[in-house]
Amino acid sequence: MNLAYRDIRHNLLRFVMTCVGLSLLLGIEIMITGVYGGLIDEALRQARAANADLWVIQPGTNGPFAESSRIPGDTREMVARTYGIERAGAVTYQSVQTTLEGVPLRLYIIGYELNRPGGPDHLVAGRDIMRKRYEMIVDQSAGLALGQEVPLGTHGHKYTIVGMTRNNTTSAGDPVGYLTLRDAQNLQFELAPPSERREVARGGALQTNDQINAVIAKVSPHVPRDEIAAALSRWKHLTTLTQEQQENLLSTFVIEKSRKQMGLVMVLLVIVSTVIISLIVYTMTMDKLRSIATLKLIGAPDRTIVGLIVQQALSLGLVGFFAGLTLVLVFLPYFPRRLVLEPASIAVVFVITVVMCLAASVLGVRLAMKVDPASALAG
Amino acid sequence: MADPVEPALVEIENLSKHFGEGETRVDALRGVSLQVFPGQIVGLLGASGSGKTTLLNCVGCILEPNGGRMTLDGDVVYDDRWLRSDLRRLRLEKVGFIFQFHNLLPFLNCADNVGLVLQLAGFGAAAARARAIELLDYFEVGRHKDRMPAQLSGGEAQRVAIARALANRPRIILADEPTASLDSHRAGIVMDLLRKIAVEQHAAIIAVTHDEKIFGRFDEVFHLRDGQLDADAAGGRRFEPTDMQTSARHDRAEC
């Protein structure tokens, strides 16, 4: 017969209450890994959403997301002609802010060439951009409606929302908007009307807007990517990153800091949880001292007694863990931040929980080992 | 009745035990010697604080004496120090305890309280339960087998505890005021039971008591006074040790 289980059943209410408390603690730990997973996901989402194999960017920069990268607008044609490249598309990235009925709205604008790589992957409503000017696809999180017109840029041109994406935000949480490359270039490089008039008056030619931030390329599956990247690197005014390099750059530079912060919070939480579980196990053992003394008296070996304590600690941890996981899953949709729960990180929290419970049993086990069997006889 | 040629089950020679040191030192046992033979029920009497419980705890290997020699069922277990490292196993196999308060595990029902010691001794779960219920029936508490200890009266709980103490057929049974929480009728039943076990299982039973009603039921009575046995008690033994004791000791050296 399992003594741990019998004792739990005998004191079921207390066990359940303890598990509820513990589940909150472990739920927070799971949540933190979810927030962290969400951060990585968001940081990489822009790079992943582009669905690229290769990124052609300005040399000496870390790509269009980590810093600014500017290359000539005709780069796309050069890249497209390279052996092994199947498709290529020029893209621009920029943040814009506008005001809609007095409420500020920040958008992260991606300019792309229609029917080339770089555009939105999957629409949840509306249609693709079809006209070369003044149409926009935007993420649902911007809170805009199909058909709504949004003024952007110093000229205040209005852009009509024609399509919607979902879960397409920057790591800062700004919704992503897609424009045609031409619109985006104008938005990025256009001068405010007074400056423009001054330039014209000065007799200066209007500066060309034909710059882009990167070229996204899809490669043939039959040609090794490294080979293509090497071929592209011959042009001294360009640098090529594979998608993998791009993701590594983003995860090292962009999220290194949050990784440390969350790691710290996680370590503190684990310490706090271990202390709390230790105290719970200790008091549970305290309450059973007489039974433990009796067990020793009637000849139960140490392993029976250690088993009783360790199994109870583990049951607490496991029930708390799964209850916490359920809580997180149930409340996931109401969470203000997007959580990404990777099975691997949930497994890590699970292993941490088991280790915490084992560590927390030490105190209780030591107490139980010290119990004098004669104390069972004291009236 | 006991067979006079059998060796003593419990043999204590010059056992001493003290608590504390210096000013606070209490000599609970000072050179106690006694023997209990199979089939014998002996009573341990004495004023409060005379050392009865201490003696019982030493015999049960719960308390380490400070000197002397102790032989249980042919095994020298103590000779100025413990000679066995697995005292708990020894208790499981050879010693049954009956306490003044029942000491049942509160989180197990009656059948499992008894079954547990059987399982610890190697019985399978089903066999342990069957034998536990058999024992409970024997002590007329079989109908309470699925009740928790808290749901029993004092006398019922005591009988369950006795069933537990006897489950592994221990040859040495130590009872500390087993009838103190029972009325005289119940006390009589318990004493009859102990007698039956002593006879049937050839067990040696040492029972501490203050209860004058049951004095007459002992084969022999030892009086403790300030940690020493009264002289008259020492002379009142019915059985003398024989040479077989020595050979029995060798026979059982491995177990």
Ligand SMILES: Nc1ncnc2c1ncn2[C@@H]1O[C@H](COP(=O)(O)OP(=O)(O)OP(=O)(O)O)[C@@H](O)[C@H]1O
């Ligand atoms: N753990 C202990 N520490 C210190 N002194 C103890 C301890 N146990 C017993 N004593 C002392 O040893 C003496 C003998 O105690 P013991 O419990 O054997 O008496 P007893 O004969 O069983 O008494 P009672 O009839 O009241 O149960 C007493 O003076 C008691 O105070």
Ligand SMILES: [Mg+2]
């Ligand atoms: Mg006593």
